Amino acid sequence: MTSPVLQTVALACERDLRLLFENLDLRLASGEMVQISGPNGSGKTSLLRLLSGLMQPTAGQVLLNGQPLNEQRSELARNLLWIGHAAGIKDLLTPEENLSWLCALHHPASREAIWQALAAVGLRGFEDVPCHTLSAGQQRRVALARLYLDSPPLLILDEPFTALDKQGVAQLEEHLAGHCERGGMVVLTTHHTLSRMPAGYRDIDLGNWAV
Template sequence: MLEARALTCVREERTLFRELSLRVEPGDLVQIAGPNGAGKTSLLRLLAGLSRPFSGEVLWQGEPIQHGRDGYHAELFYLGHQAGIKHELTAFENLAFFRRMHHGQSQANLWQVLAQVGLAGLEEQYAGQLSAGQKRRVALARLWLGGPRLWILDEPFTAIDKHGVKVLENLLLTHTDAGGMVLITTHQDLSLCAGRVRTLTLTPSLEE
C-alpha cells in the first residue's frame, strides 16, 4: 500500500498544494487530474521519492519511503516526461539492458514485447533515430516485463496513437486486476478504464 499523509509542495516560493493525503491499495487505478501548473508532476515525483515535500510524508507498506528506499524502488516503475532510454542502443538492446538491470527473472520474449507496443520491424533501429512516439513505446515496453507492483506514469500516452492507447489501457487493467497499483496523469480519455479509475483533481493554488 502507498500512502501520502498531509503533503505540502512548494516550488519556487509558490505552494502547489497543501496537506494532500492519498491512499493507493492493490487493484487501484488512480488518475491525477488538473490543469497545467496544478502540481501533477510534482506530486508524482514526491510519491516516487524523487523529491522531498515541504511537509508531510510518503509511506510504503506503512513505513516512510526514505527508510527503505532501495526496497521501495524495487517495487516501483516510474515513467516521467523523458523516455529514459539510451539513444546509442537499439530498441531491442534498450529493453534487454533494462531487463538485466531490473528484471533479471523476467521470461518475457523481448521481440514479442516490442511487437506488442507497435515496434515490429524497428527492433534493431537505434533509439536515437526513432520518432518521439517510437521512443515512448520503447520506454513503455518495460511495463510488459513484469516485476514492480506500483506504476507511477506521468503522461504515458504522449505521442502514442489510438491503437497504442488501447493496448496500454488494457495493460493497466490487467496489472490492477492482478493486484498491481497504478497512478497516472493523462489528458487522454481513459475510455476502457471507465468505472475502474479513481480521480484525484488538483487545483492551482493562489498562494505565493
C-alpha cells in the first residue's frame, strides 16, 4: 500500500457545541482525489479547514508525511494550496495584482507567469481591470488561476466549480484530474457531478461519521 502523504487519525470536529463527526480515519496518497460529500451541516468545509491547518480538531490528529500537521507549518505552506468557497480576492485590485498578492508569501510569481495563468482560465484581456467590474464567474476564475501558478502537490478546494460556466467546469475538471495523474493530490467538496475523474478518485460521505 502506498504511504499516505496526508492522514487523519480518529479525527473529531465540534462546531457551536455540536459534534459534527468523530473517529474519521482518512488517507491520501500521491495521485489520489478525494471528494468529501454529505448533507448540509455535516462538516465538509470544517474538514477541509482541518486538513489545511486552519482549524484545530476536537480530538484526533492530522498528519503530514507521518508527522503532526501543527508541527509543520512551513512544510505545509510549501506543499498545500487552499482555495475556499469564497473567491477571496480584493475588489479594488486587478486580477494581476490579486494573484501577485496571493502568491507573494509562499509561491512568488512573475508578471509573465500571472498573465499566462489568467489566459489559462479564459481571462486574457482582463489582467488590468478592477475585480469589482468582473462577474462572479470571472472572479472565481481569478482565484482558480492560482492552480496554474506552480501549484503545490496538495490542493484543497471548497466548492471550486461555483459560478463557473460549462466550459470553465470542463477545463477545471481536466486540470484537477491531470494534476492527480502527474502525482498530485486533490481533496474537494462540490455539489457538481464530476465527469472527469482520475484513477485514484474516491468519495467519502461524512454522514457515515456523523454523531
